[in-house]
Amino acid sequence: MALHFLDGEIDNARPEEAAFHVIPVPLETSVSYGSGTSEGPAAVINASTQLEVWNGTSTPAENGIHTTPPIDCGGPISKVLDRIEDAVCYAVECEALPVVLGGEHTVTLGALRALRQHRRFGIVQFDAHADLRNTYEGSPYSHACVMRRAMDDLGLPLFQIGVRAMCKEESDYRKANEVPHLDARELFLKGVPRQILPPDFPDNIYISFDVDGLDPSVIRATGTPVPGGLSWQTAISLLESVVKGKKLIGVDLVELAPAAGDHASDFAAAQLAYILMGLGNTAD
DSSP: OOOOTTBTTBOOOOGGGOSEEEEEEOOOSOOOSSOOGGGHHHHHHHHHTTSOSSOSSOOGGGGOEEEOOOOOOOSOHHHHHHHHHHHHHHHHHTTOEEEEEESSTTHHHHHHHHHHTTOOOEEEEEOSBOOOOSOBTTBTTSGGGHHHHHHHTTOOOEEEESOOBOOHHHHHHHHHTTOOEEOHHHHHHHOOOSOOSOTTSOSEEEEEEEGGGBOTTTOOOBSSOOSSOBOHHHHHHHHHHHHTTSEEEEEEEEOBOOOTTOHHHHHHHHHHHHHHHHHHHHOO
């Protein structure tokens, strides 16, 4: 029998009684460097069995966590996105916070499509990369295009944190569309500002956290690790700041590519997923 999040500490709550739906999506179709993201969701769930139920500030698990079966990632990417969308819509129907575990970053698009049906919101993206290419390696649904699809196809506002690697096309697009951002270099030079999100950013927010947004000293097990990333404590401070006064309506954690013997990366990803659930308890 497959493990569920925090297996051994809590039961897998009934979906209609859970505050959180953990949705594993082992998608790996467009990775462009290191491979292994299809193993990411299972590694996070397995590592979660070693977490403390109290995360240091709260106990999200006491409100119930339901872990769904892994999303079927076979067939055309359009069908996979439909399945993700259905799972997230069901979480919304259950009044639960969807917690999508990737898999490559493309999985985010399915979640965004589902939530876009219900309300207006903005995306806060933690990432080493901008993911604003229109196509990559012939596909508009590459992991490198997910935020371009969110903006162009869904009309969602975006705020980027931790970016430190992007192409000229992405830089030009970001300037032309005035995408607000707090890049890794600026954070290093100036520290975390008192106010992060623009005053007119939506009250409802979705957090998309690519683990390569963190420095490789924190999580090395990812397809494209980029030096100069966020420290653990800086990332947590940023997360706490962006949810203050906002309503968190969904989260994802993507691009973990587990490596043999690197338990630290898996555990850090699991801890981050649980911290994100805690933010969902307190965001509004």
